[in-house]
Structures are given as structure tokens and as C-alpha cells.
Amino acid sequence: MVGAREIELASRLADVAGGVIRPFFRARFDHESKDDHSPVTEADRAAEAAIRAILDSECPSDAIIGEEYGEKPGTSGRTWVIDPIDGTISFMAGRPIFGTLIALLEDGWPVLGLIDQCINKERWIGATGLVTTLNGKAASTRACRELAQAALATSGPQYFSQHDGEHFMALAAQTAHKRMLFGGDCYNYGLLASGHIDLVVEAGLKLHDFAALVPVVEGAGGMMCDWNGDMLHAGSAGHVIALGDPARLEDVVEALACAH
CATH class of the missing domain: 3.40.190.80 (D-Maltodextrin-Binding Protein; domain 2)
Structure with missing residues (x-):
């Protein structure tokens, strides 16, 4: 089950990633194309490395899947899934609509998710059995009649x-x-x-x-x-x-x- 500890950890991971990413935003940085021709920047890699360092230290038995550094096996049945910059093209263009994604899976099912936009300082957190929040306040979808x-x-x-x-x-x-x-x-x-x-x-x-x-x-x-x-x-x-x-x-x- 997801509790306060997991939510606090996910928030801390996003804080660390945001601290890495912000100095690169609208600045000069190195980038290259991956095998699928999508871009990757030094900010992507540095942010994921920072997240992984914390998870390796605090959750050593949990698996990790990240966009930039692949998969680390685990034994707990839990998997942290990381996309340090989802929307790298927007990030490279200076558009603050990219985000850091952090998820926790239990036996393959998403039970905790976080979307963090570190420039606008917007953070959505969702967890099984809990109401999603945006910066600590309840978030709600809208009705659509047709x-x-x-x-x-x-x-x-x-x-x-x-x-x-x-x-x-x-x-x-x-x-x-x-x-x-x-x-x-x-x-x-x-x-x-x-x-x-x-x-x-x-x-x-x-x-x-x-x-x-x-x-x-x-x-x-x-x-x-x-x-x-x-x-x-x-x-x-x-x-x-x-x-x-x-x-x-x-x-x-x-x-x-x-x-x-």
C-alpha cells in the first residue's frame, strides 16, 4: 500500500530533479539524438542520476525503470518508474510545459504518480485510494455531457x-x-x-x-x-x-x- 512515506519520497525526488533541471532551462546545454532519433540532454541524464542515487540508498530492494539509464532489477515487487524530463523537445525550446514523472508500481500496477513542472512550480500527486492534489489542494476533472x-x-x-x-x-x-x-x-x-x-x-x-x-x-x-x-x-x-x-x-x- 502507498502511504505517507512513499508520497514524501516521491516529492523529495521531484524536488531534487527540479533543482537539477532549472539551471539548464533556457540556457546552453549539450544534447544528442538517441537511437530512436528523440533528443536527450545533459539535464535529462543529470536529473535521473540524482533520483536514482536516492532510490538506491533508501529503497535498495525496489526495482527502477528510467528513460535514460534503463532497468535495475529488484526483489520487493515494487518498481519506481522515472521520466526525468517528459517533453524534452518543449524543454529544449524553452516552453515550460515539460514535466518530471515519478511513479511507483506494485506488481506491475501504478499505485502512485507525480507530475512536476519545476518552472511553473506545479505538482500533481495521485495515489490509490486518495484524492489527487495540485500543490496540496484537491484536483478534480470536469464533466463532459457529449x-x-x-x-x-x-x-x-x-x-x-x-x-x-x-x-x-x-x-x-x-x-x-x-x-x-x-x-x-x-x-x-x-x-x-x-x-x-x-x-x-x-x-x-x-x-x-x-x-x-x-x-x-x-x-x-x-x-x-x-x-x-x-x-x-x-x-x-x-x-x-x-x-x-x-x-x-x-x-x-x-x-x-x-x-x-
């Missing part, structure tokens, strides 16, 4: 394959598409948890991209699942739906299946 009223967000069309993009656009056509938002990465899920947008749909995410988001969204009254409506876990393929109003799930899944 799909045609839904404000939809995604990181960008370039992240969809042609096949997935066709399904996404079939959904987008049934939403309030003139209010569609591109860009934002994890920040979109924080905005959804706080009731500012209704729907986020993405494909090709990795565990470090979505694990922390699940407790945040669900603790605010929303839901997260894959494109079939199944719950997200460590083995999920990365086709992700986040809904502020769970009543719209059937509408969204049906719309995603409508591409020709």
Missing part, C-alpha cells in the same frame, strides 16, 4: 503511425476539433486532472511516459485505459486514453474504431 463538446489534446500528429493517425482523426472529427490542442506531453494530463481539458489520446507511449499519469488522473475522478478500454499496467502497449469524464469511455472507444 463527445462533441470534448476538448481533445495529444502530444502531436508526428507521434502516430499512419494507421493510428487515421483512428485518432476519426475520433477528433467527433470532438470539439476546433479546440484541439497539440503539444504538452505530461502537462496535458495535469490539465485534464484539474478540469481544463476533457480528453487526451496518444499512441506509442512507453511505461515511463504513462505510469505516473494513471494515479493522477484517476484520483481526480477521471480514468485512463488503452484504446480497447482495458486498464493500463506495466505490460500495456502504449495506446493511451485519458478521460476527465469516465461516462464518455464508450463513445471514445467506438470513435477510435471507426476509421476506414
Whole structure:
């Protein structure tokens, strides 16, 4: 079970990461392309290294999965999942809509999640059985009476394959598409948890991209699942739906299946 100790630790990890990241923001720093052509900066690597050092010291039996330094096995059945800068492209462009993601999984299921935007000083924390908070105050999603009223967000069309993009656009056509938002990465899920947008749909995410988001969204009254409506876990393929109003799930899944 997740308790005050785990929440305090996750917050401390985010504090340390933020302290590493802020001096690099809108400054000169080294970066390179990874094998998948996505960028990585020295800030990404330094922040993850700082987080791992604390976890290695305080939770030596827990596994760790991080975007930059891979997987460390554990024996406790618990796994910390880290994305030091989710939205590296936004970070490199000086846009404060990136975030540090920290999740705790128990037997492969997300039970604790944190989204931290260290420039705006916004931090969402969600945990199983608890109400999600934004900077210590309760966060709540908003109702959406019909799909045609839904404000939809995604990181960008370039992240969809042609096949997935066709399904996404079939959904987008049934939403309030003139209010569609591109860009934002994890920040979109924080905005959804706080009731500012209704729907986020993405494909090709990795565990470090979505694990922390699940407790945040669900603790605010929303839901997260894959494109079939199944719950997200460590083995999920990365086709992700986040809904502020769970009543719209059937509408969204049906719309995603409508591409020709």
C-alpha cells in the first residue's frame, strides 16, 4: 500500500530533479539524438542520476525503470518508474510545459504518480485510494455531457503511425476539433486532472511516459485505459486514453474504431 512515506519520497525526488533541471532551462546545454532519433540532454541524464542515487540508498530492494539509464532489477515487487524530463523537445525550446514523472508500481500496477513542472512550480500527486492534489489542494476533472463538446489534446500528429493517425482523426472529427490542442506531453494530463481539458489520446507511449499519469488522473475522478478500454499496467502497449469524464469511455472507444 502507498502511504505517507512513499508520497514524501516521491516529492523529495521531484524536488531534487527540479533543482537539477532549472539551471539548464533556457540556457546552453549539450544534447544528442538517441537511437530512436528523440533528443536527450545533459539535464535529462543529470536529473535521473540524482533520483536514482536516492532510490538506491533508501529503497535498495525496489526495482527502477528510467528513460535514460534503463532497468535495475529488484526483489520487493515494487518498481519506481522515472521520466526525468517528459517533453524534452518543449524543454529544449524553452516552453515550460515539460514535466518530471515519478511513479511507483506494485506488481506491475501504478499505485502512485507525480507530475512536476519545476518552472511553473506545479505538482500533481495521485495515489490509490486518495484524492489527487495540485500543490496540496484537491484536483478534480470536469464533466463532459457529449463527445462533441470534448476538448481533445495529444502530444502531436508526428507521434502516430499512419494507421493510428487515421483512428485518432476519426475520433477528433467527433470532438470539439476546433479546440484541439497539440503539444504538452505530461502537462496535458495535469490539465485534464484539474478540469481544463476533457480528453487526451496518444499512441506509442512507453511505461515511463504513462505510469505516473494513471494515479493522477484517476484520483481526480477521471480514468485512463488503452484504446480497447482495458486498464493500463506495466505490460500495456502504449495506446493511451485519458478521460476527465469516465461516462464518455464508450463513445471514445467506438470513435477510435471507426476509421476506414
